[in-house]
Amino acid sequence: MLIYLGHQLCLFRFGKIVSINEEYENVHIEWFEHSTKTAMEQLGHPQELFLTNLCSTLELDLIVGKVSAQYIDPSKEMPIVGHHDFFYKSCILRNS
Secondary structure: OEEEEOOEEEEEOEEEEEEEEOOOOEEEEEEEEEHHHOOOHHHOOOOEEEEEEEEEEEEHHHEOOOOEEEEOOOOOOOOOOOOOEEEEEEEEOOOO
16 A cells, blocks of 8 residues: 655555545554565565554545455465565564
């Protein structure tokens, strides 16, 4: 997900929308970490994400893009993932 604050692109983060509140025009997000932002750093798969225990509520208009991320059972064989798609198998705990 791409997030804008003000009129400048601030960060590129991956998140899963848990709920949308139309009345307040915001969304509740569960955050992912990209494999390169973990202890694996450059050894991680370039399309692997890790679900975290962190979440946020954001204004809807801050979200300007989307990607596909599918859960893959860790006990199963790794399927082929499209060039612009992402996957996650694990969860990591982060301090807020």
